[in-house]
Amino acid sequence: MIALNFKTYQESTGEAALKLSKICEEVSGQYGVNIIVVPQTADIHLISSEVSIPVYAQHVDGVGYGGYTGHVTAASVKAAGASGTLINHSERRLKLADIEASLVACKEAGLTTIVCTNNVPTTRAAAVLLPDYVAIEPPELIGSGIPVSKADPDVVTGSVEAVKKIAQDVGVLCGAGISKGEDLKAALELGTEGVLLASGIIKAPDQKKALEELVTGL
Amino acid sequence: MIALNFKTYQESTGEAALKLSKICEEVSGQYGVNIIVVPQTADIHLISSEVSIPVYAQHVDGVGYGGYTGHVTAASVKAAGASGTLINHSERRLKLADIEASLVACKEAGLTTIVCTNNVPTTRAAAVLLPDYVAIEPPELIGSGIPVSKADPDVVTGSVEAVKKIAQDVGVLCGAGISKGEDLKAALELGTEGVLLASGIIKAPDQKKALEELVTGL
Amino acid sequence: MIALNFKTYQESTGEAALKLSKICEEVSGQYGVNIIVVPQTADIHLISSEVSIPVYAQHVDGVGYGGYTGHVTAASVKAAGASGTLINHSERRLKLADIEASLVACKEAGLTTIVCTNNVPTTRAAAVLLPDYVAIEPPELIGSGIPVSKADPDVVTGSVEAVKKIAQDVGVLCGAGISKGEDLKAALELGTEGVLLASGIIKAPDQKKALEELVTGL
Amino acid sequence: MIALNFKTYQESTGEAALKLSKICEEVSGQYGVNIIVVPQTADIHLISSEVSIPVYAQHVDGVGYGGYTGHVTAASVKAAGASGTLINHSERRLKLADIEASLVACKEAGLTTIVCTNNVPTTRAAAVLLPDYVAIEPPELIGSGIPVSKADPDVVTGSVEAVKKIAQDVGVLCGAGISKGEDLKAALELGTEGVLLASGIIKAPDQKKALEELVTGL
Structure with a gap:
């Protein structure tokens, strides 16, 4: 799984x-890989109306219907066409009680959940809340161009081990600094189910070429 | 101006x-009043594609393009079809530095801005930042059913005076507990340019009837 | 263990x-019970200089030396005479990453840690971070006068079970609505190592009498 | 006025x-300059008990007595011996409503208030809330070693002008990158009443010598 975080x-x-998103859809179809686009909340409806690959939200608050x-509620992003969401991204950290409340709201709305974490202990804490995925991203490597799979493989394997000991069916993704096919390949070899990436593709001079180069790592 | 906050x-x-939103559009056309709908971020695109009255966002963060x-960026809600936004609503208070940054971002994006405040001093602080409107809403009256125009007319007239002394062209709205035509009338008589309201209409057994009853106050 | 949260x-x-604090020290000595006082940060030094029972901080941020x-750093409250701290109290919730960072900082400083939680899933998430104690306090019961041990015994026993399954040596406290000897007794019978309480004692007409009535529950 | 922020x-x-703090007291007496120490909350009581120069808190929340x-309440830092406080420092930004509430609480407790701001518009917004001082500190220069008085004199003079137009008796300080006597001199020449500084003195190999070098700028 490749989740492309559009950030802002x-x-x-x-x-x-x-x-x-259309480029992602094209590459996804052409290469037979699962690419998920993660646009801003306001862009979800436009994109989900026009492409058929999964669209995830970047963030869902731990609140429901009310004042x-x-x-950002789970119900609203679901209604706009999202099928999943990031929660607790390093650029939008949540309180523990809100991560839990957000997970409950997302489950009720039928959204797939990816809780982002910053190290092995927080990965473990996220895993016991039973999201669909935990995505480990050491904050110091985000946007650095240095792939986590090379710079800190131990945090990835440590996260995979920790999660699998807690719940076999919680998937593990990794992120931070990933942009090339070899990074993706390394991430999978470390035991993850996929990667979360952003600037390496989005800021590339040729987004499609960058994405194609990435998926050839599979 | 009547701004209807959809909350969540x-x-x-x-x-x-x-x-x-379609009810609002209908009543707006029928009675010749300016009604603005303020839906959740994820709902902006759907609504702006289908109705021709103004759609405002509920919140814009003080950040721009980047990580x-x-x-929620000004650029994203503008692209989704919003023409304005609330900033610093009592249910989504912002840091002072972020209110200022959000106003700059909204101005660049061409969004009309309504900064919400809780008392006369914060109204004054918001007014010097020169938004298009300040909306005074005493938090203890929000959702109370007791209209601010009756419960605390002094905070409304005090806000109008304070704002007009700082900048003639910053408009003043008031909110909290407003739902009936007489409340709207009272708010205008206190010197405001309009009202911000929510549950009184949204939770009404018949939303259209409630909205019609409201606008007859004009 | 009885931890008396002084709040503000x-x-x-x-x-x-x-x-x-002197009343607590007296009752602690007279009845042979472990009473911990939890004053505001600014009061720690004065109190720790004058009483010999343990003084805990109400909150420690997840930051260390620097800008x-x-x-509130672990090093500063330790230097002021605290020997432990609450973390993530319902009135001062922290981001997951900050709870973890605060725990690391407190461990380095030699502070005993009590992480507060709001339900069984967050209790579980706190427990995997291996604090000295987890204190379960359903927010809706805080300050209610209705003891959690009566109103929601399942959240207490569920928390005890969940914690003990994760780590035998993490203690469990409970709080919210506790003020009487029978509440304390009930809390211990549900498997906790003690209670966290506040208004029931602090706002009592006679603080000493209220405290004595509490400890007779043992 | 020289306010030395101890940070953490x-x-x-x-x-x-x-x-x-004792070094500051000594230099203050020797050179006849007004030096204020701004330690962490937990250190206020120890320091105020031992030195006779003013001790300010780094932060006061916008809450009073209660749950x-x-x-950090105004009452608690006052009781611990503080005579003033920073509010809204760039490393501890507050919501607008909380800045206002904090100012009210500090005034009631008799604390002198310094509201920190990041640019001319936020300086203006802070000034209308009538604190004792506004301290302008462009965040990008904090800890940079490049004095604001050299790097961005316009933000300083712009702040002085803006504040004096709003309220003659609100003082203006500036900060960020200040460490030398010439920086202090430049700051005063730009119209400020003093400076806020930190790392330039605190991290100096010889704190006393650095402080003496600073005050000779007067």
Whole structure:
């Protein structure tokens, strides 16, 4: 699984987000790989209406129906066409109680959940809350261009071991600094089910070529 | 101006949000009043594609293009069809530095801005940042059913005076507990340019009837 | 163990905090029970200089030495005489990554740690981070006067079971609504090692009498 | 006025904070300059008991007496011996509503207030809330070693002008990158009443010598 986090880059906002999503759809179909696009909340509806690969939200708050102005609910992103979401990304960390509440709300709404973590202990804490996936991303490597699979393979294998000991069916992804086919390959060899990536593809001079180069790592 | 905050109520999420927006559009046209719908971020695109009254966001973060996963940018809500936004609603308070940064981002994106405040001093602080509107809403009255125009008219007139002394062209709205025509009338008589309201309409047994009753106050 | 959280009540700030701590010390010695006082950060040094029972902080941030103006570090509360701390109290919830970082900092500083949680899943997530204690406090019962041991015994026994399955040596406390001897007794019978309490004692007309009535429950 | 922010540096925590405060007291007396020490909350009581120069807190929350575990109240830092406080430092930004509530609580407790800001618009917003001082500190220069008075004199003069237009009796300080006598001199020449500084003195190989070098700028 390749989850492409659009963050709030200009190259992946609004019409550019739609264009990039269509590239992802094309590469996904052509190479037979599972690519998930993760656009901003406001872009979910436009993209989900136009492409048929999975669209995930970047964040869901731990609140439901009610007086929660300005919050992102599981029900709203589901209604807009998302089929899953990141929770607790390093750029949008949540309180422990809110991660748990968000997971409950997402499960009720039928969203697949990826809880992001920063080290092995927080990976373990996330895993006991039984999300669908945990994504380990050491914050110091995010956007660094240095792949976590090379810079810190132990945090990846440590996370895989920790999660599998807690719950066999919680998947593990890794992220931070990943952009090339060899990084993806290394991540899978370390025992993960896939990767979370962003700038390496989104800021590439040729997004499609970068994505193709990535998937050839499989 | 009547701004209807959809919050995250079930009666104003997804398809229900679209239905309510169409009611607002109808009443707006029929009675010649300016009604603005303020749905959740994920619902903006669907609604703006289907109705022609203004759609505002509930919240915009003080960040721009870049590595800000899970944040709501001015550019993204603008691309989705919003023409304005609330900032610093009592259910989504922002740091002072972020209110300022959000206002700069919204101005660049061409969004009309309504900064929400809780008392006269914070109204004054918001006004010097020169948003298009300040909306005073005493938090203890929000969702109370007791209209601010009756319960605390001084905070409304105090806000109007304070704002007009700072900048003539910053508009003043008021909110909290408003649902009836007489409340709207009272708010305008206190010197405001309009109201911000939510549960009184959204949770009404008949939303259209409640909205019609409201606008007859004009 | 009885941990008395002083919160920011007037009856437990500054000189009043010192007076209450001396009452706790007296009752602790007289009845041979382990009472811990948990005053505001600014009161720790005064109290630890004057009483010999343990003094805990109410909160420690997940940061260490450096540019963290306005944060509470483990090193600073340790230097002021604290021997332990609450982390993630329901009135001061932390991000998951900060709970973990706070625990690491507290361990380095030699502080005993009590991580507060709101339900069984978050208790489990806290337990895998291996604090000295987890304190389960359903937020809706805090300050209610209805003891958790009566209102929701299942959340207490569920927490004890969950923690003991994860790590035998992590203790379990419970809190919320506890003020009487029978509540304390019930909490211990449900398998906890003690209680966390506040308003029931602090706001009592006679703090000493209330504390004595509590400990007779043992 | 020279306000020395101790942040959470090892060189200014616990006993080291006391030692540094005594150096400040000595230099203050010797050179006849007003030096204020701004230690961590837990260190206030120890320092205020031992030195006679003003001790300020680094942060006060916008809450009063009540159920606010882990928060820093104006009453508690006052009781511990503080005579003033920073509010909204760039490393501890507050929501607008909380800045206002903190100012009200500090005024009631008799604390002198310094609200920190990041640019001219937020300086203006802080000034209308009528603190005793506003301290402008461009965040990108904090800890940089490049003094704001050289790198961005316009933000300083712009802040002084903006504040004086709003309220003559609100003082202006500046900070960020200041460590030398010439920086202090430049800051005063730009119209400020003093400076806020930290690492330039605290991390100096010889704190006393660095402080003496600073005050000779007067």
